[in-house]
Amino acid sequence: MRDTLVLNASFEPLSTVTLNRAVVLVLQDKAVVEQSHPDLRVRAAAVDLPVPRVIRLCRFVRVPFRRQAPWSRRGVLVRDQHRCAYCGKRASTVDHVVPRAQGGGDSWLNTVASCAEDNHRKADRTPEQAGMPLLYQPFVPTPADAMLLAMRAGERSELPEWLARAAA
Numbered sequence: 132m133r134d135t136l137v138l139n140a141s142f143e144p145l146s147t148v149t150l151n152r153a154v155v156l157v158l159q160d161k162a163v164v165e166q167s168h169p170d171l172r173v174r175a176a177a178v179d180l181p182v183p184r185v186i187r188l189c190r191f192v193r194v195p196f197r198r199q200a201p202w203s204r205r206g207v208l209v210r211d212q213h214r215c216a217y218c219g220k221r222a223s224t225v226d227h228v229v230p231r232a233q234g235g236g237d238s239w240l241n242t243v244a245s246c247a248e249d250n251h252r253k254a255d256r257t258p259e260q261a262g263m264p265l266l267y268q269p270f271v272p273t274p275a276d277a278m279l280l281a282m283r284a285g286e287r288s289e290l291p292e293w294l295a296r297a298a299a
């Protein structure tokens with residue numbers, strides 16, 4: 132997979148994204164192509180454009196965390212878009228999947244956003260012990276995730292199928 136460099140509106144390099152994502156950002160008018168490949172084109176049902184090498188965001192975004200993001204409660208809430216991992220409602224607290232009382236630590240993979248109610252209900256139990264399955268799996272956010280979250284471009288992209296095929 133070919134990666135495209137993303138510049139902020141201020142021309143500061145932010146991150147790289149997959150070609151698929153770059154094309155979607157351009158098609159959604161969220162970014163403009165600054166530099167494209169001289170020979171390669173993306174061709175699919177509704178699209179025919181040069182393969183972008185560098186795109187620049189149309190609006191400046193403030194990225195909440197950058198490469199090697201250290202774990203933080205705020206970072207977890209941003210990563211999970213303030214959605215409770217147990218019920219999907221608005222979350223304001225961070226829950227330890229394996230509770231600290233059972234040796235679970237502060238890490239990206241062991242914490243999820245949670246509403247106060249579910250956090251209280253789950254208490255010092257694992258999701259299995261509490262019978263509260265996770266709606267999504269926690270992940271270590273990459274710089275690209277952070278940028279897309281800051282742009283509100285959605286979670287790890289669900290692309291239209293025709294585009295996923297076209298740009299593969």
Ligand SMILES: [Zn+2]
Pocket residue numbers: 215216217218219220245246247248249250
């Ligand atoms: Zn909840």
